[in-house]
Amino acid sequence: MDGKTLSRDMATLLLENPDTSGFLDSRGTYSFLWRASMEMARRLQYPRAESTVTTVADQQDQYLLNADFLSLYMRDAKDQFFVRYYNGTSYTNISMKDEQEIFEDHNTTSQATPGGFAVTDYRVAISNVTGTATGNGEASAGSCTLADTAASFSSTVNAGDTIHNPTDGSTGYVLSVTSGTALVTALFGGTNNDWSTNDAYVIVPQRRYQLLLDAPAKTAGHTITVPYIQRPAPVFSHYGSYPFPIDLTNALVHYAAFLYKYRDSAPDFGDKWFGLYDREVRRSATQLRSSLGRRRLQVIMKV
DSSP: HHHHHHHHHHHHHTTTTTTTTTTOOHHHHHHHHHHHHHHHHHHHHHHHEEEEEEETTTTOOOOEOOOTTEOOBBBTTSSEEEEEESSOOOOOEEEEEOHHHHHHHHHSSSSSOOSSSEEOOOOSSOEEEEEEEEEEEEBBBBBBBEEEETTTTTOOTTTTOOETTTTEEEEEEEEEEEEHHHHHHHHESSSSSSSSSTTTTEEOOOOOEEEEEOBBBBSOOOEEEEEEOOOOOHHHHHHBBOOGGGGGGGHHHHHHHHHTTTTSOOOOTTSHHHHHHHHHHHHHHHHHHHTTTTTTOOOOOOO
16 A cells, blocks of 8 residues: 555546646645545554553643554443553553543542543643754655754654745655654655755644543552554655555545545535445455454444
8 A cells, every 4th residue: 555556546536647637736645545544544443552651640641642643442341441550560451531520520639540541632732843954865756854963853753743844945744753863754845845954844743642540640650551543654655655454445545535526525425435435444344353353343434
């Protein structure tokens, strides 16, 4: 499921010439494919990952989850989402609560083990990352590398963050963090859409989610493991790829084309492209459940 193949398949589905179309643009095509990949991940509950946070004594919130957090998926016997709390000796599963319930309870007494949690938006502003390129990063197959030997990208930047090159006039996305001093990016709308030595950059971090505990943690250093559905990293170049089986290519393309078709109006979920996407995803959900031995894989049809 590489970017070049997906974008050409989408153009063909829309009856456009992928090389000469005036209706399609590469950034728009990649954007709709990325949106389609997120919808597919929610429906399939795949791929999966874990986010781990460490408690701070007398702190109730600001437990930042991974940037690619999309949604919870692990449920207990009562069909409630849960996470795993480790106090250094034993594990305890704690269930999800409604944020309003936690707010109404207003429990300010620290607890040794939280009785519950909620997932909310992270309400602390995350600062932009700025700097200057210390090397040339020419565009190749739709992507280019930003290098800054003075940076610490590993701790401040994530795939999916928006990036600007004010010198070049271009803007785009961070595709991956390759090291503390280098990023793979995709740029659009500028003079050259790449990086040259001394080009300025501004990285705008994406919004994040946090854990909110039903009471402050009593002890520092305990860990909370959060199993979650992982948002696919953006593919805005020829050779980037999405982590889905190849037999889902048609489903991804049909949903992206469906979004493109209705980009200026409310989507019609009776559209045949949506129907084709929906059938493919339902079939693949059943296969994934069987091949991965999952007890339950919920697929909810959007209406």
